[in-house]
Amino acid sequence: MKNSKLKFTDIFVLLIGCFLMSISINMFFDPHDIAPGGLTGVSILVSTLTGIPIWLINISVDIPLFLFAYRILSKKDSLKTVLGIIFLTTSLKITENFSNIHITDDVLLSAISGAIIMGISLGLIFRINGSTGGTDLIGLLANKFMPNLSVPMLMGCADAVVVIFSGIVSRNIEIALYSAISLYIIVKVSDIMVEGINTSSSFTIISDKYEEIGQSITDELERGATILKGEGFYTNKEKNVLLVVVSKKEVVTLKKLVKSIDENAFIIITDIFEALGEGFKPI
Template identity: 65%
Template sequence: MYYNILRGGINLKKENITFLDVLTLFIGCFLMSLSLNMFFNPHSVAPGGITGFAIIVNSMTGIPLWVINLTLNIPLFILAYKILSKKDCVKTILGIIFLTLTLKYTIGLSEIHVTDDVLLASISGSILMGVGLGFIFRINGTTGGTDLLGLILNRFFPSLSVPILMGSADCIVVILSGIVTKEIEIGLYSAISLYIIVKISDIIIEGFNNSKSFTIISDKYKEISSSILEELDRGATILKGEGVYTGNKKNVLLVIVSRRQVVTLKKLVKEIDPNCFIIITSINEALGNGFKSIE
């Protein structure tokens, strides 16, 4: 099926944008709209981004969030059009459209007073927003906003990275929320919300599967690797190392295990070589044989 999204037409099939991508993008935008209309906007909490700035403008003028979001994103998209690839263009314009529509059709939820506690509203809204953004980022999507602003400003200030420019824009919005409302607490709630949103979206993107990496230095590496295969049904990789001070050659074992196997592996290694050296590192996600499949 062909969809003429931009002038000249863009083929979603050609750009490898699937129905699942579009559905995920819509769900993400819907969750963002719920967070904005039900929790953030009623309390004037602005957790960064164009949507946060829209909340500030709404508190001053009463203009609906969806109108402000669309008005601000259209010029940003036009300015960033030549910077983006065709695939990114499609996802961006779909994100802008979905967020605008969901903001419009969930506007009635702002009249439902879920809670009068600003902190509770900030946390609840942040969780919804973080999950929504996590879904969108998992498919490399965007709803415009500071993503586009960061790309545009980077062209004028190439020495500053896009993440730094985006973060700076978010900080300005958070500060403005406190200035406009004349309440320092609102600015603080906005800052807390921004932090939670970033953390939640990172969890959604990277997954909950926090595996552990073991780097084991031992002269009994053969016995340890054999026990790992037999007891844990895990593979191991032998790396070649050399001591800087002694110059002695060392064989280093690299092993990735799930969290529930950490204690077992430590006991196993201790039984074989109590004097070995172990480095344990947290891993956000492990993909491949024995773990999650590569998406």
Template identity: 75%
Template sequence: MKSALKFNEVIILMVGCLFMAVSINMFLNPHNIAPGGLTGVSIIINTLTGLPIWLINITFDIPLFLFAFRILGKKDASKTLLGIIFLTASLKITENLGNINVTNDVLLSSISGGIVLGIALGLIFRINGSTGGTDLIGILANKSFPSLSVPTLMGFADGCIVALSGIVSKNIEVALYSAIALYIIVKVSDIIVEGINTSTSFTIISDKYMEIGRAITDELQRGATILKGQGLYTGSEKNVLLVVVSKKEVITLKKLVKHTDPYAFIIITDIFEALGEGFKPI
């Protein structure tokens, strides 16, 4: 695999950083909302000192990058460095957006800022990019505390920053709004990275498993897998059908099973992600 960055990755990184800057300068910083990350630290320091967020951000990011450079691969290091540069430039360019005063509602600002920032991070994470910050802190801390995962360490750092936002502003509500924004950021970025769940798994236990299997193949054009099972109480062997379908096929499959064997036992499970033939490519 080539280590050089692709053109589309650079564009996505630029767009993601611009969205981040808009979220911070237009929605979050005007209300001192600090939803974790190094940007949250920058907002807190900006509240205390009045120093520009872009200057604070790069002042922390560059030393962190230098410390983590040996840990990152060549491609990841390039993406991280570009992410730091793009984010710093975007924060500077959008610096005056806070003067627009889009809304005075702090809750609406935390929600809007969280959505925009979540989209931005989702785009950046999709290309395995980074803008520095708590992910680098997590990587570095993981070397000292290998028993704790990087996401756990990042979550701990973000939680501390959210709490600190309330202490600095001397208003517990600011910390609560920051927590709301952080929650939205995590959820939205997950959706952008992983996509909205569109698949469902059926585990079907029936004596008429062959008839059900043929109906699935003929009517839904889906494959199915036969698993071997055994009843705990009776000790008798059971054949279990495992099939994955899209959301729009759930009702059809329920009706199909009911029509073939009304006494079948069905377990229906939402799937986080389905990859392979008939679904998303791996």
């Protein structure tokens, strides 16, 4: 049986993530009616229409969602979700008056700044597999009725609906566009927080001087190289292909090294999502 207990570090990260999220909502999004998807976006829209505090709307919707999704979640995920809901609701209440702090009148700047902070907060929460409720629970529940659609796709649809309604509620199409910009930035920043910035490139090198190039790579860059067996489509001649993975800062050096040995070499350079193993991040 898997351990259902939470580490203190996970709880601390979840708390920091929820606090940052509340700052982005109350200080940047709410003053301009920007609703970049998610249950927090719904809370902003409802608060704009009714005047009910965001924290109260958030917990009022989150609790029923959690109760419906409880059987789908594991004990550990359930505990993280409950803590996430409590931390976010409390943080939203604590930072409620932050909307009165004048930062900027520029809506675009608020949308970008709030999105960056929100993206960082979500990235922290995702790194510990945490949750604050909201559209991820909606996605899980909807997936039970529409199994042909993935949870991320359903979450994306829910976010898109919120963004559209932000323009309807505010009666300003620009607000919907600002909300869409915020949502895009949030997704990108949270992805970087979770996966890290791409720092590696893969070289596929086709050259008759592959042995000399491979030896130079080993001696000068101290990188390994793999020989792949290939065959020319038109010539039907066997070709040895070198596969090398290097860091971004070594890309230029490797190109120069190959050129110095064989100017007629054929090189394909590909960005790598992630490289694990010796010389890179540990698995």
